[in-house]
Amino acid sequence: MDNIAVSPAAQGKGHGRVLMRHAEAVARDHGYSVIRLYTQEKMTENIAIYLQYDYVETHRAQESGLHRVFMKKRLG
16 A cells, blocks of 8 residues: 545544554554554654554655655554
């Protein structure tokens, strides 16, 4: 999966959480022990959400002119 997004009109209703949990379940079902993601550094609200979902920041880097924050979560 490349991207998860929720329409602004549908935000705050738990749809993003459902999509994230589904992605994690699919990764777990396929034998992965870790799931990784990245977001733009300026997306501070997203970073805060991912931290609430037990993701941890691994590093920051610039790619294709974008400042990105890379994160991962151990799947149990």
